[in-house]
Amino acid sequence: MLTPAPPANEDTLPFLRQYWRVAVRWRYVIGGAVVASLLIGLIATFLMTPKYTAISTIEISRESSQLTNFQGVERETSIADQEFYQTQYGLLRSRVLAERVATQLRLVDDKRFFERFGERDNDIAFQEVNGRYTAAGRAERQRIAGEILLKHASIEPTRLSRLVNISFTSPDAEFSQRIANAWAENFIQTNLERKVQATSYGRNLLQRELAQTKExxxxxQRQLVAYAEQQRIINLPSQGAGENQTSERSIVADELATLNAALSQATADRIAAESRSRETSGAGQSSEALRNQAINALRQRRAELSADYQRMMVQFEPDYPPARALQSQISQLDRSIAREESRVAGSVQAEYRQAMDRESALRARVERLKSSYLDLRRRSIQYNIYQQEVDTNRALYDGLLQRFKEIGVAGGVGVNNIAIVDPADLPQKPSSPRLVLNLIVALLAGLAVGAxxxxxxxxxxxxxADPAEVERRLGLPxxxxxxxxxxxxxxxxxxDRKSDLVDAYLAIQTSLGFTTEHGVPRSLAITSTRPAEGKSTTALAxxxxxxxxxKKVILVDGDMRSPSVHHLGGVDHDRGLSNYLAGQDxxxxxxxxxxDLGFTGMSAGPIPPNAAELLTGHRLQVLIAQLLESYDHVVIDSPPVMGLADAPLIASRVEGVIYAVESHGIRSSIVKTALQRLIASNARILGGVLTKFEARKAHYGYGYEYGYGYGREKGAGNA
Structure with missing residues (x-):
């Protein structure tokens, strides 16, 4: 039967599979930790005092905090909003607010309050006189009460909204409700008080600024009047174009404007008179003469007489007396007309001269006023500077006065940007302990501890623990x-040729066939780190x-300190290896x-005083050589390595060493130390055999029982 293929190395296994196999191997440890944690969580849950949580909800709106009408002082950005709300959350968690709530609800002098939260110490703050706390420790008790409230209060802003939940947890449901509602109400009151204080501060500041600006x-103004008096600058007030807008004008400017208008009119009159004068001095009749009624009447009379004279000349001679009378009247009328025209021409000339004189006089007066006005302009430069200063101070004074009046009105009105949305209700069931949650936490904790x-x-x-570790940890095939x-x-x-042990050692024999060029080594030593690891069983097998x-095989009991091979043969160890090493040939x-097993055995012989001394000579090597002349293989059951020099001495004399390692019976560090001793003796270690292996105890659940028990329950016909 071939050796089963070795399992994958631990380093090449997927992480999840490694973790799973570790968990399977130590499942009882993990299970015990989980069960212990669940029991602890269950007991702790039943022993915990029920606590009630009351929650009140408030809304905090963004507002402007400007005290003046100046624009652009505060940036309206999301960063500013975030800073504002973070500031409000910080104020809700402030120590001053907690102490204010404690003071308002009279918790500072309440014994039950401090006893309920286990904060009563034997210091000066909690000293009693006549069953009541002393006034001397009130400040300290107020501080402690505030810390207690802060410890059990929670401020939780609602994401992406202006709502904030104020929650308080205590063993008393009604007390939790009172604290949660009082916390919200006192926060609103402190907010209003801060605004009143800010308004009062701004009003006092504006009042001081107003007095300074008035000064x-x-x-x-006094400086302006003094300079105008010194420089003799007289300005008259005049109504401007806009409503309630007044300005000043100088007398010289007004007079110059009036005279300039009069000069323009005089120039126009002079030009008109000059035109009329030129008409009257010409050969033709002037327009003045034509418009004169007296001249026109004389001319009409002359025309009538001239017409009568012409009719008379048709019948009579010029010497005719009536004709001469008419001629005389016509001549008289011509003289009268000539005199009237001469008088009209004289009048036109007189008007022309008067117009010229008036124009000249006005022009001279205007030139004098121009010089005076220019001099006034030079003297008014500093005056205008003083006037601008007066105007600026007046504008500042009027603005501050208006704002001062507005703050005075707004100071009496409490504008609040915080409102209670939902007051805290009386909790109907405890918020803690939560059995399911505690058990879940205990389960997770148990899993963590167990893992x-x-x-x-x-x-x-x-x-x-498993065959793969022989090579991975020890470096042995x-x-x-x-x-x-x-x-x-x-x-x-x-x-029993059908036993699992036979199958296992058949596989080991097959593996030994590949350790040398000629197959199984002819001389073998089987050793282990310490006794009872299965080396003697391995040597026997x-x-x-x-x-x-x-094969013709001899099994030599090389353990002359604790022999065991003679028990297998049912003989004693009166004769054996120690006799040969001592000189018997x-x-x-x-x-x-x-x-029954088909091979020859050699016992260890009598136990010598010092086995190592016998093994140091060349007799063991001679023995192995003589045995190989008669046997195909010499198998030596060697003593364990640790603490003895026997095993390295035997290992150096044989062709190869088989190293037996007990599964779950010895630490790998000890085995490595023993292997180093063998390597130092120039021994050739053929490989390792894992003895007393139990697949169910392997690290990663190797199923070696499949190979060794395959077909045991089946009939021969199904093999």
């Missing part, structure tokens, strides 16, 4: 694993398997036959 305004303990035990466990056989002696198990393979007297 500056009065000083600038930690399992991994710790896994790391501390140095036992060789695995020849095979031998199952643990209970209720039957190894010799009896080997006699290897000799038996080789004998059944039609007749090998035939030292051996005995084990016919």
């Amino acid at each position: 500056r305004l009065d000083g600038s 930690a303990a399992a991994f710790a035990l896994e790391q501390m466990d140095e036992a060789i 695995l020849l095979g694993s031998v199952p643990k056989v209970e209720g039957v002696a190894p010799r009896d198990a080997l006699l 290897v000799a038996t398997m080789l004998a059944r393979a039609h 007749d090998i035939s007297q030292l051996t005995f036959e084990m016919t």
Whole structure:
């Protein structure tokens, strides 16, 4: 039967599979931790005092805190909003607010309050006189009461909203309700008080600024009046274009504007008079003469007389007396017309001269006023500077006065940006302890503790638990694993050719066939780290398997300190290996036959005073050589390695060593130390055999019982 393929190395296994197998191996440790945690959680839950949580909800709105009308002072951004709300949350958790609640509800002097939360100490703060606390420790009690309330209060903002939950937990449901509601109410009151204080501070500040600005305004006005008086600058108030907007104008400017308008009118009159004068001095009749009624009447009369004279000349001669009379009247009218036209022309010339004189006088006056105005402008530069200062101070004074009045009105009105949405209701059931939650937490804690303990035990466990660890931990080739056989002696198990032990050692024999070029080594030593690891059983089984393979085999008991081979043959150890090593050369007297197993045995012989001294000579090597002349294989049951020099001495004389390792029976560090001793003696270690192996105890659940028990319950026809 071939050796089962070795399982995958632990390092190549998936993480989840490794963890699962560790959990399976230490399942009882993990289960015990979980059960213990659940019991602790259950007991703790029943022993805990029920507590009630009352929750009140408030809304905090964003508001502006400006005291002036200046814009752009505060950035309206999300960062500013976040800072505002974080500040409000901090104020809700403040010590001052907690102490205020304690004071309002008279908890500072309440014995039951301090006893309920177990905060009563024997210091000065809790000293009593006539059954009541003393006033001397009131400040300290107030501080302690505030700390108690803060410890049991919770401020929880609702995400993406302006709502905040104020919760308080205590053993008394009604007390929790009172605290939660009082906390919200006192927060609103403190918020209003801060606003009143801020308003009062702003009003006092504005009042001081107002007085200082009034002083500056009065000083600038006095300075302006003094300068105007010194420089003789007289300005008259005038109504501006806008409503309630007044300005000042100088007398010189007003007079200059008036005279300039008059000069313009005089110039126009002079031009008109000049035009009329030119018309009257021309050859034709002037427009003034044509518009004169007297001249027009004379001309009309002359025209009538001239018409009568012409009719008369049709009939009479010019010398006709009536004709001469008419001619005389016409001549008289011509003279009258000429005199009137001369008078009109003289009047036009007089008006022209008057217009010229008036224009010249006005022009001279305007030039003088221009010089005066320019001089006034030069003197008004500083005046305007003083005037601007007065205007600025007046504007500041008016603005501060208006704001001062607004703050005075707003100071008496409490504008609050915080409102109670839901007052706390009386809790109907305890908020803690929660049995299900506590059991879940206990379960998780138990799993965590159990997992930690399992991994710790896994790391501390140095036992060789499965066949793969022989190569991984010890660096030995695995020849095979031998199952643990209970209720039957190894010799009896080997006699049963269908036993698991026979199958296992057949696999080991097969593996030994590949250790050298000529197959199974001819001289073998089987050893272990310490006694009772199964080395003698392995030596017996290897000799038996080789004998059944039609080989001539001798089993030598090399353990001269604790011999065991003679028990298998039913003889004593009066003659054996120690006799030959002591000098007896007749090998035939030292051996005995084990016919049921099919090989020859040699006992250890009498126990010598010091076995190591016998093994240091060359007699063992000579013995092995002589035995190989008669036998195909020499199998030596060697003593254990640790603490003895026998095993390294024997190992150095044989062709190879089989190392037996007890499963779950020895630490790998001890085995490594023993192997180093063998390696130091130049021994050739063929491989390791894992003895007393139990698949159910393996680290990762190897199923070796499949290979060794396959077909045991089936009939022969089904094999």
